[in-house]
Amino acid sequence: DVKVTQSSRYLVKRTGEKVFLECVQDMDHENMFWYRQDPGLGLRLIYFSYDVKMKEKGDIPEGYSVSREKKERFSLILESASTNQTSMYLCASGAASSGNTIYFGEGSWLTVV
Amino acid sequence: GDSVTQMEGPVTLSEEAFLTINCTYTATGYPSLFWYVQYPGEGLQLLLKATKADDKGSNKGFEATYRKETTSFHLEKGSVQVSDSAVYFCALSRQAAGNKLTFGGGTRVLVKP
Numbered sequence: 001d002v003k004v005t006q007s008s009r010y011l012v013k014r015t016g017e018k019v020f021l022e023c024v025q026d027m028d029h030e031n032m033f034w035y036r037q038d039p040g041l042g043l044r045l046i047y048f049s050y051d052v053k054m055k056e057k058g059d060i061p062e063g064y065s066v067s068r069e070k071k072e073r074f075s076l077i078l079e080s081a082s083t084n085q086t087s088m089y090l091c092a093s094g095a096a097s098s099g100n101t102i103y104f105g106e107g108s109w110l111t112v113v
Numbered sequence: 114g115d116s117v118t119q120m121e122g123p124v125t126l127s128e129e130a131f132l133t134i135n136c137t138y139t140a141t142g143y144p145s146l147f148w149y150v151q152y153p154g155e156g157l158q159l160l161l162k163a164t165k166a167d168d169k170g171s172n173k174g175f176e177a178t179y180r181k182e183t184t185s186f187h188l189e190k191g192s193v194q195v196s197d198s199a200v201y202f203c204a205l206s207r208q209a210a211g212n213k214l215t216f217g218g219g220t221r222v223l224v225k226p
Contacts, residue, residue, distance in 0.1 A: 094212055
């Protein structure tokens, strides 16, 4: 089974803090994604990556950055957390080898106070 | 651009009732279509998928058929259980768009005993 692991399930951070959300996948997938999920807004793509050291902006990249130094790991960074970044963050991975199916992690609930 | 429209919820049903969740899409080319399910407090799990016209995806008693003529991918289950209570997301991806998922807004389903 594909495993996408997000390092933290629940985090509480203060406004202005730098926040790292880590994601690791064990299936050698080329593609990795970060989404956020908010009530009434559904799932929105923040950033994605097709390969190591490559990144592309999604629909809502403002206030976020990403890092992909190794194929299996994709990190989402909030440079200076704000209360409007309180959300559920979902990491996902996929590849042509998996029939282009995208697999999701369990999610990270971030509260910024 | 690509878009997915699915019926708004919540949908409330009694156990053993028939469930249909409508999903239509707009996309260029030939997208792959997916249904994901999200149980309370968890990430998204792939429920089923179809990659070409007239394909039927099925899993756990759920079915959906890729209808290119009507650009639809409606989800059905003949007899729901309380454990089917969840949020269901219809989504599409296109290889030409890097296999990013475009989601519908989600439909909450509540099955009562």
